[in-house]
Amino acid sequence: MTPTHAYGKRGGAHRYYISSTLNRGKTPKRLDGIYRLPALPTERWVIETLHRLAPDHDPLEVLARMEVHEGAVQLALKVSALSEDERTLPLAVDRIGRQLQDGERIHEKQDAVWVHIPRRLKFRGGRAWLSGEAPKRNRMSQPLVKAVKWAHELLDANADANHVLQQAPPTVHERGLIRLAWLAPDLQMAMLEGRQKPGLCLEDLRFARIPLCWDDQRRMLAG
Structure with missing residues (x-):
């Protein structure tokens, strides 16, 4: 996904992310695929998820990449941000593993620790949630x-x-x-x-x- 923006009729800027397919000007193969994501709810969801997975780390420093598929989301976490050296990396991976929810998986690949979340990301009313969950309602105080x-x-x-x-x-x-x-x-x-x-x-x-x-x-x- 690549960050971009567009302007509405009143001149307001709207931020969102587009897939590499659209970014290269190609026609999507599937009509039900995810090719655009609203920026703000996506970023909120990522930050909340990273606070759950790696509460001792800054989400902006630890996230290397995010991939959004039709039925899953994958987050790549930087090894260099999770651990100072190879000796302590297994402990960091184990801590993340203990925060995983049902169906989520974790594996190491090159310089990243990948977390696979097998649910579709959905959006409504400025909020983001995973398929099978109810959209989180605001509890305004x-x-x-x-x-x-x-x-x-x-x-x-x-x-x-x-x-x-x-x-x-x-x-x-x-x-x-x-x-x-x-x-x-x-x-x-x-x-x-x-x-x-x-x-x-x-x-x-x-x-x-x-x-x-x-x-x-x-x-x-x-x-």
């Missing part, structure tokens, strides 16, 4: 949405251009909320879009000991 936005307003008001606090917010409540502005970006986006961890509420975050490391935050708060 207005208190969480308002809190994340307020946290960034507090940060803008009390920090310099590098987001370093110059003064603390005036109230205890605001000092608790501003911590949300330093959550991992994907966690903040999940809260704004209603994809946060089931049952997560603002009160949990206000009094929780939130770790500084983004990977630790994901293990604690990811849905």
